[in-house]
Each structure stands twice: as structure tokens, then as C-alpha cells.
Amino acid sequence: MKPGTFATVFSQRETVKGHFLMTVKAPASFREAIPGQFIMVRLEGSTPPFLSRPFSIYSIYSQGNDTFVEIFYKVVGKGTLAFSRLQEGDALNILGPLGRGFDIPPSCKKIVLIAGGIGVAPLSFLAQHCGEDTRGTEIICYLGAGSLETVAGLDRLEKICSAVEISTDDGSRGYHGPVTGLFKRDMGLYPEDTTWIYSCGPRPMLRGLQKLLKDQPCVCQVSLEERMACGIGACLGCVVSLRPDGAEGSLVRVCKEGPVFDIRDVEFGE
Amino acid sequence: MKPGTFATVFSQRETVKGHFLMTVKAPASFREAIPGQFIMVRLEGSTPPFLSRPFSIYSIYSQGNDTFVEIFYKVVGKGTLAFSRLQEGDALNILGPLGRGFDIPPSCKKIVLIAGGIGVAPLSFLAQHCGEDTRGTEIICYLGAGSLETVAGLDRLEKICSAVEISTDDGSRGYHGPVTGLFKRDMGLYPEDTTWIYSCGPRPMLRGLQKLLKDQPCVCQVSLEERMACGIGACLGCVVSLRPDGAEGSLVRVCKEGPVFDIRDVEFGE
């Protein structure tokens, strides 16, 4: 059983402009979470948000009998605004861990992370996980942001990754342009058979990455975002279209069959 | 102009079980408030409550350029529950002061206050006001509560009034029975022409008081409560039926023509 759970805010702070890192004290069942999995979050007895909101797990750790779940999020609307106002001790309701996380290959030599904005959240958890488990794996991270004030999640990644490359839309820091452009520059460096790519970010970025990888047969898993109501596969609200290998398209639930998919299977639309 | 005003919670504490005293830092326009007037309170950007909630002004004071409005309320539903969770610094929206307050006779010798439960709020403000303005006036207060744990507003009244008599429904403190019963016991002590009675409390209590005063022609003003939407006379939601001197009944707005009325004019129904 993983029923909806009362949890409390342990700490919260704004890391870079509009981005909040919240630590939630959660039940021990959360310890088992895998990178790429998510939780559904809501307030108790107050709206907005009316529906729970999905957030990737940014990290999990235990201290004594307590388990702490970190989420890292950007304020984009009513729900995230309401969450950003929570203070230590405030009550939350969380459900999880949910969904199918990233596949972690024990043998691969190079892991490449490509993050667009707050898409860094699940990738940072993955980096942490791989950094601990498979010593010797090289992790390279490409981090895209709007401008230098919103480069999110950098500190933690710099500690884990062999290299962190930054791009900004306005060129105020690092490469000037989309993070996919930055990755494209280095693409030749990564051997197909020993490189695993993981990515998360806005849809146009993932679409760009998909194009880029058309003739590059290395593994690439992406974590997708879709509006969700239930988070557990019941409402059929969160579907995306998959079209693996040119087969007939089919709708799958991001919350249940995902949120992690093979980038080649996803139909990103226009 | 008294537009809706952002205000902040200056302090809040539970005084007796389920009763909260909240001090709100308000604009200077609130200084002019008269006992019996009320304010409309809501949260900014979060529901419940959806509509603002009316509360009597419990007291007003200024410190330097700041004006502080106190409200004293009992948690009875969603709105008051949400308010009770507010902490220092939290934002509120308040509108007021609103409505027609108590008439204060400069000449009267005796003021009798009859409060049922949280009905004490506007009466306490009145006592404070009279205690300051017209030294020499004797103020006697009858305070009714469910039981000894919920006798509300006592401390402040004891400092201002010549006497505070208490009744509880369960007899756990003071007179055993309704506060109207307690007042009835003493009624003979108050000369008709020099006594002014003020009352606020649940409807059955006010109905009882009205009966009691049928043959006692002294002045008695009551502050009524009705569900409100606008608080400023526009929605026509808060009407009560008046039937002054056996004339044809008419509906008046508690928020505009009231909340203070002559007890003899009010039709309390069954």
C-alpha cells in the first residue's frame, strides 16, 4: 500500500530565481524510489491547486527513522506558487513514488545528461544514483537555461559529474543557444555502444534531440511531462502518443507506462 | 474611498478553546471605527473561504503610523479554520469599517451588556469605548458560554466593567443556564430610563431577550449576524425581517442598515 500520505515541509528555499528546493519529511516507503520516478503533491484543505501536481524526485535520503524527499521546482502557475509559500512545518499531502524510472545500465562507460531548465530535477537524482553505484562511470551533463540567473541545479551536478557544460538562450553564460546545439557540438565524442543518454526538458528541446539522434543509435531515455489528475493510471488524462519503429501509434499513460520513455518511440507532434 | 486592503497578521493566539484573537496591521482609515461596526476578511489567492467573512471589530489601536485592528472569533467552519492557521506576517485582505455601529448615549447611567459566546466581541469594544469616554458610567456585563473552558473575552471585560456575571449551559461556572436567565434574575435592578442594554449572541438567545424585554421599555440594541457576500449593501444576501411597532414587515440589510438594530424591531422567527 502507498496511500496518500501526510507529510511536512522540512525546509524550503529559493535556489535560483523562481526555482525552489523543498525538502519534505516523508514515510519510510519513499526510500525505495528510483531516479525518474515522481510524486504527486497537494495541500490539505486549501486550493489552488485542486488536483495534485506531479514532481520528479530530486533526491531521497534517510536520517534515523526519517526519510526526506527533495523536490526541485520552478514556479509556473497557481499550484507551484502556492507551494513556494509553504514554510517549515506546513502540512502537505504526497503520493508516491510513482511511475517507471530510468533504466540504469551497469556496464556503460559514459552517461550523458541533457537538461532543459527544471528538467534537471530527475537527471540530478540519476547522476547521484550512478555516481554512488557504479564508480568509474563518467557522467557528463549539458545544462540549458534561459539566462545566467536561472541556471538551475548546478552546484550539486558539479560535485558528481566529470563535466558540466552550460548553455543559455541569451548567451549570458556558456554556450549561446539551445542546449541541444551545445550537445550537438560534442556529439562525436560519445561512442554509440557505450554511451547512455538521459534527457528531460521542454517539448521543443526533446523534439530537437530526437532529430539529432536519428542517425545515432545510442540509447536515449527521456522523462516526459503531461498534465495529470490521478498519477496512478486511472484517469487516462496523461496520455502521449508513442510510435515505436514506425508501428501504428498508440496512446500510453505518462504516469504508468512512463514518465520515462525511449526517445525514439515518442511522437512529439508539431 | 475604503477599497479592499492588503493587511498583515501582526499576531494571533488561541485565548480559550477554539477562540482566536487576531491582530491585523491595517491602514489608518480603520482608526475611525465605531463599536458595532465590522470588517470583511478574506485570504489572498487561496480558498476556502471563497467569500469574505464578516467579523466585528474587537478593538482598534494605533502605534505611531500603524493602526491595529483586533478580531476575536470562534472556529465554526472552513473560513474560520483557515484564518486560525494564519501566522505572523501572513497576508490578509480586509474591507471596512462597515455598517452602522451602536448608538452611545452620553447621558445614561448604566450600560448592560449581554453576550452569548463570541457575541462578546462587539460588546467588548463598546465597553472599552464607553469606559474611556464617559467616566462614571457603570457597565455591567452578562457573559454566557457553553462551559467554563469557553468563557470568552473575560479578562478584558473584567478590567473595564463594574461587574461581570457569568453563566454556562452546563453550570460548570457561574449561573447554570442561559445568559438570559441570569439577566432576568437581575432585571429589577435596572431603571428603565437610565439603562441602555446592548446584546449580541445566537439567535435563540436574542429571541429570549426580546421576550424578556416586552414589558420593559428600556433601550436595547442588538448586533445581528447573517451570511454575507459583499458587506456593502449590494448583493441583498444578508437581509433580516424588521417589524417595528407592529407595522408591516420589511427586509433590511444587516450589512448596511445594521448590523445594529433595536431589539424590538427585529423579527426573529421560530
Place this chain on the structure above:
Amino acid sequence: MNVRMGVDIGGLTLKNPVMTASGTFGYGEEYAGYLDLNRLGAIVVKGLSLNPREGNPPPRIIETASGMLNAVGLQNVGVKEFIDKKLPYLRTIEPAVVANIFGESVEDYVKVAQILSDAKGVDALEVNISCPNVRRGGIAFGSDPTLAGEVTKAVKGVSRLPVIVKLTPNVTDITEIARSVEAAGADALSLINTLTGMSIDIEKRVPHLEHVTGGLSGPAIKPVALRMVWETVNAVSIPVIGVGGIMNASDAIEFLIAGARAVQVGTANFINPSVAVDIIDGIERYLLDNNIDDIHDLIGTLRI
């Protein structure tokens, strides 16, 4: 600011598309202390009948999730007192004055319309057809296309003013009513009035409202209102005014994009008495931010 906000609603010229909805703004003067009334496009006054009405006994309102039920029951001062006591004030301020009217028979509507058409200072009539027709067994005028057309035609026949017909959402197909009202000569439509709802006090086991049922308004109904406005815009060629759950500029803009020529703000006035001005400012800001210099270039721009 340099954006053109003026709109024309079937002959009624407004300096901006924001009106206050009937029954939620009194006779205007109640709000004088809370906002600059002169900023408003129009004020729609509380529904007027031939004779004064007491309305329903209390309790009349109850809060619901993101909304409220009201059973005020069309309490009003009557058309004569309105002209004598309320209209003089309204004449002193800039916004267009729209008189909302109702009756229990076609004759009632006609009489009220006649009296108001002769009164100086009334700029348009809004005909509330949600009321029951007492002659025809209490069916609401607004839920029957024929009755709705009849009352529209009768009012148009006696009034020189632009006639806006206000539709009820408690119908199977709002476009059927809209088309019938348009054919009968209405200059514009406003929608929606309240959805009929109910709420029960589980401790006392009685309805919260003395009248048992009431009209649901507020953000809860916005999705229904927006859908009906969009359907109606696509079904008629007269202007449509969007009403229902508008709490802020963003809500108002949704209605304009869906094709509403103007909007009315109702329940929101209760929660924040200066909200209508905030909405006007917010629409202007949106137009500026989006490099739109005339509100008409926003209206009806929904891409499907």
C-alpha cells in the same frame, strides 16, 4: 496607454468592454466609495420589475466550492423608484447605464421596457428571460425558444433602446434559444445567468436556502459559461456579452478570445469591490504586452 478598448454592442457604445453584472453591483452608488465608477464600460443595474418586490425570505445565500448560491428572488425597488431615486445618480457618472428587466408575463416586460425607454439616462435594456412565465405554467421564458422569441419581439416593439437578451444556461441547447432571440430582433445577447443549484445543511437536514434552490455563480461555473459563449458566438451574428465566473483579467480575456464582444463581472465584485477596474487595467496590459492596439484584434481569435 495607447490601446483602443472601445466596443459597440448592437448600438450601445462602450469605452471599454467591462460591465458589471446585474444583481451584483446594486444601483452603482453602493460601490462609489470602492472604485472609480467612471472607469467602467457600463453598469448593469439590479433587475427591475414593474412594482417593487421584497424577494425571498432569508437565508438567501450560501457559499459553495468556488462559488455561491443566491436566492435573492429579484428583490428590487421597482421601475418607478429606480427612475426617481437611482437613475439621477447614474446620470452623473460616465458609464453606460443598462437597465436589467424582468416580468412574469410578456405584458410585464413590455410595460417596464416602455417606462425605461422614456427615462433619460438609460442607454440599453437587458432582458432577463430566466424568470418563470406565470401564465404558461411557470416555464421559464428563457428555456423555451418560442417564449424567448415572443418576449424579445414584444420588448423590441416598444423600445428605441438597444435590447440585450440575457440567456439562462439551464437549457439543453443554448444556440437554439440564441437563434430564436436573434430572429426576434435582439440587438445583442448576454450569457450566462446562474445555473440552478442546491445545498443542504446536514446537521439540521434542511436546505441552506429558505427558497430551497438558488442560482450558482462564481468561478465554479466559468467553464460552462465559456463553452456556451463560444457555442453562441458561432451560432448567431449579433454581439455576445460573456458572463460567468470572471474573477480577473485573464478570465475576461478567455471570453474575449472565445468571441465575446464584452464581458460582465458579477460575483467577483462581492469579493473585491474594485475588481472591475483591475480587470480593465489587466486587459489593457495584456493588449500592450501582445502588441495588440485594438481590442477587436483580440476578440474571437481562438484558434481551433
Place this chain on the structure above:
Amino acid sequence: MNVRMGVDIGGLTLKNPVMTASGTFGYGEEYAGYLDLNRLGAIVVKGLSLNPREGNPPPRIIETASGMLNAVGLQNVGVKEFIDKKLPYLRTIEPAVVANIFGESVEDYVKVAQILSDAKGVDALEVNISCPNVRRGGIAFGSDPTLAGEVTKAVKGVSRLPVIVKLTPNVTDITEIARSVEAAGADALSLINTLTGMSIDIEKRVPHLEHVTGGLSGPAIKPVALRMVWETVNAVSIPVIGVGGIMNASDAIEFLIAGARAVQVGTANFINPSVAVDIIDGIERYLLDNNIDDIHDLIGTLRI
């Protein structure tokens, strides 16, 4: 606890009056990890059609004030796969299994009803008549009394199971539909389905839903649902199941007091997957607190 919670819905016996609403509880198994399914009175499964359906393209849902719009579009595995893959699990648990069905023609409904009536483990049918009848120009079965009666009669004709007909609220007079369906032989009614609504993304100026309009559910619609249940209870003599915006025991009790024989919990399951059990517990507590030892002594006790 010592209160009698069992109810009978036109031949369907439930150990308590709390059901989960169609489309909000998957095929039951999705919730197995989140609550004790065996506590439920009944599970109504996602609407079933003759053939599997993909439903509408995304985005399919959007939040609204105290509610949500969905345009899932009746995606489902089809009746065959339901029987093969989903029903076996449902047979292993205690709650009654209600198969919600829909079609685009009367024949569709009949075929699905026939197949399910022969399947072991289905305890009742719930006929969703909110769907458009493709043969008759797309008018929803549920908004026309004659069509609603026809489909009811046809399904009753081929099924030995109790037949619950689920009504749409998007109609002028729900009692007219209810009476027609009752006359056609329905064993019970459930109401309401979703109200049709819409929402617009003002930055992109497109509807939030790919399908443009969607069904509004959640607490926003509760006042409308409660009013319609109360009207319908007073208009028919078959049992009525109340649905719409029930978030907690207090909401459910309102429907029971209004006269509903049972309730269905929909959108609330998304927000709190164990809410149905909380509601059962809450109703029991209310009965105990009020010294009511049989739920029937609560049902329909509204004092007007």
C-alpha cells in the same frame, strides 16, 4: 460499528451506499494498492464499448476552479478485453461490479449489454446516455426523452441484470428524461454525468483541451448535481444514485438526505485515492452520532 448500511438499487444489493464513479476508478485494480477495495459498495468500471477505443488526442485534462475538465473521449479496452483481462480480477474482490456501457447507436448498446449480461461477475449495467447518436445527427441520447427511452428499453430487452441509466445534466429538464427512462423500464438512475465546459490558454489563444470542450467534474458542480438529484427523486419512484462533486462524507450525506439511495465518488478519487473508504467511515460515524441505526432512516429526510 452497529449501523445498517446496506441498500438495494433496483435489484442490485450493496453492503453500503458508496460506489466509485465510471472513468474515475479505472477497472478497480489501479487502486488496489491505495485502499481496501473490499470496503466499497460497488465499483463502476470505465465506460465500455463494443470495440476498443483510443479516445481523444492529448491534452485531455485541465484544472478549473474547484474542478477539472476532461476530454478523455471514452478511451477503453472494449468489452471483450474487459471480460478477458479485467473482470477476472474484479471477480476476486467483494464489491458489486457495475459495467458502464455506451455506444453510438441503439444496436451498439444492445450488443454490449448482451455480451456483458452473459459474463460471470457483472452485477449490473450502467448505461451512459450522454453519448451522441451518430445515426440521428449526433444528438446525445441523454438530451432527448424519446431517444433516452428507446435505448433504455432496448438494453432492458436483452439483459437480465439490473439496468441503471446514467443521465446527463446538460438538459433543460432532467425530470422529463428521468420519467421517460423510468417508463422504459430502467431499474435505477444515476446522475449527474459531467457538465460540458471549456477553457482557453490566453497566451497561445487555443483551447486547453485538444478536443476544445470537455466534461466538468468536481466540487464545482456539486450544487447542480444535488439540485438535479432532488428534482429527480421527487419525479420518479425508482432509486436514484447521486453523483457529482462528492469529496467527503458530508457531501455524500447531502445527497442521501436529498433522497439518493446511493452515491458515486468520482474526481475525488484522483485527489485522494483512499477517499471512498474515508467516505464510508464518515457516513457510519454520522449515523452513530445522530442515533440512526439504518441508512434508510437518513435517505430522503430533507425537511422543506
